[in-house]
Amino acid sequence: MVISHSSSGPGESAYNTFSSRYAGVELPRYRMPENSIPKETAYQMITDELMLDGNPRLDLASFVTTWMEPECDKLIMDSINKNYVDMDEYPVTTELQNRCVNMIAHLFNAPINEDEKAIGVSTVGSSEAIMLAGLAFKRKWANKRKEEGKPYDKPNIVTGANVQVCWEKFARYFEVELKEVKLTEGYYVMDPLKAVEMVDENTICVAAILGSTLTGEYEDVKLLNDLLVEKNKETGWNVPIHVDAASGGFIAPFLHPELEWDFRLPLVKSINVSGHKYGLVYPGVGWVVWRSKDDLPEELIFHINYLGTDQPTFTLNFSKEVQAR
Ligand SMILES: Cc1ncc(COP(=O)(O)O)c(C=O)c1O
Known part of the structure; x- marks a missing residue:
């Protein structure tokens, strides 16, 4: 499991993604949250949610295989x-x-x-x-x-x-x-x-x-x-x-x-x-x-x-x- 550390703003102490107070707050699903959360926590939450998607490398049922050569990835990025x-x-x-x-x-x-x-x-x-x-x-x-x-x-x-x-x-x-x-x-x-x-x-x-x-x-x-x-x-x-x-x-x-x-x-x-x-x-x-x-x-x-x-x-x-x- 990824544990990331960050400070949420000037003067605030470092925190741990999952045990921070940010991860304990339920975020509204369809409205913008009232308060900001640190980017590390936001990244972690979105990544975790995306884990529920299928794995493209195992997706041979759709009409494309979505793998590209690493050089293509590099060119794109x-x-x-x-x-x-x-x-x-x-x-x-x-x-x-x-x-x-x-x-x-x-x-x-x-x-x-x-x-x-x-x-x-x-x-x-x-x-x-x-x-x-x-x-x-x-x-x-x-x-x-x-x-x-x-x-x-x-x-x-x-x-x-x-x-x-x-x-x-x-x-x-x-x-x-x-x-x-x-x-x-x-x-x-x-x-x-x-x-x-x-x-x-x-x-x-x-x-x-x-x-x-x-x-x-x-x-x-x-x-x-x-x-x-x-x-x-x-x-x-x-x-x-x-x-x-x-x-x-x-x-x-x-x-x-x-x-x-x-x-x-x-x-x-x-x-x-x-x-x-x-x-x-x-x-x-x-x-x-x-x-x-x-x-x-x-x-x-x-x-x-x-x-x-x-x-x-x-x-x-x-x-x-x-x-x-
Ligand atoms: C014959 C044909 N025309 C058009 C399309 C639409 O193509 P695209 O997904 O690139 O918009 C498809 C997609 O399956 C197709 O098979």
């Missing part, structure tokens, strides 16, 4: 006091984030030249990445409808019924109708044929999953792309595809490099991926990358300058601590 939204103060951290975005865009075969920068951003996880990608589709669709003088108050998105809850969140939070392709006995991912049948002029995008949350299966993005190309040709619409590669984005390029699911397919305009779905990473980190600049409406990018020079941001949160990004 070395940088944890940087709030990297301040790109002027932490330009190297910003540069590292940009390098990750570019590496991922190249990994996903984005059509960018060697001297061109990829368009994307790191996020808290795939959920934030999906909110951002969905917003970009909604805005692009609405802008086009406005130009054509058509109504733009009933956007919808087509997905399989197997989508992760973040798509339902996106739909509810950002007022987009979620049109789900029903799963059938023995077929537990989105059927591209049925998905394309459900597409209409108000569809902002079809979301395909590479690595279904339920089974890990890849949806057939190539077939979806080909069917949608045909439908767009027939109707004059321009319905794009988003690939939710939260789980498969760092698997498919290495294990199935010949599989066409990414920016090699012309209708795939954005892709999200999680960094923490494979173990050896603490939750959570994600990225969203766009095919090109044209796929991210400029008006969604905020330019802030109160921390120094112009800093373009497109994230839901402002402040962000540096982790393994």
Whole structure:
């Protein structure tokens, strides 16, 4: 048992954590206590309470193993006091984030030249990445409808019924109708044929999953792309595809490099991926990358300058601590 000693203030004598008068006082659960307690006692009490959590090293039931190399721990702790939204103060951290975005865009075969920068951003996880990608589709669709003088108050998105809850969140939070392709006995991912049948002029995008949350299966993005190309040709619409590669984005390029699911397919305009779905990473980190600049409406990018020079941001949160990004 840890016995720590401290003096609680100038002139007060040293005390022992568990036998001190501070440890004998019951602290209110939902209100701030009237009086302060020494930091050592506070630390001990919180640590003791956290002992009731499970042990992450024994947690093989959730979808991640949260162990990282000691060098990663060290890097994280070395940088944890940087709030990297301040790109002027932490330009190297910003540069590292940009390098990750570019590496991922190249990994996903984005059509960018060697001297061109990829368009994307790191996020808290795939959920934030999906909110951002969905917003970009909604805005692009609405802008086009406005130009054509058509109504733009009933956007919808087509997905399989197997989508992760973040798509339902996106739909509810950002007022987009979620049109789900029903799963059938023995077929537990989105059927591209049925998905394309459900597409209409108000569809902002079809979301395909590479690595279904339920089974890990890849949806057939190539077939979806080909069917949608045909439908767009027939109707004059321009319905794009988003690939939710939260789980498969760092698997498919290495294990199935010949599989066409990414920016090699012309209708795939954005892709999200999680960094923490494979173990050896603490939750959570994600990225969203766009095919090109044209796929991210400029008006969604905020330019802030109160921390120094112009800093373009497109994230839901402002402040962000540096982790393994
Ligand atoms: C296919 C898919 N998309 C999105 C998410 C959400 O990812 P995150 O936990 O990184 O927000 C998950 C998480 O399980 C997922 O499996």
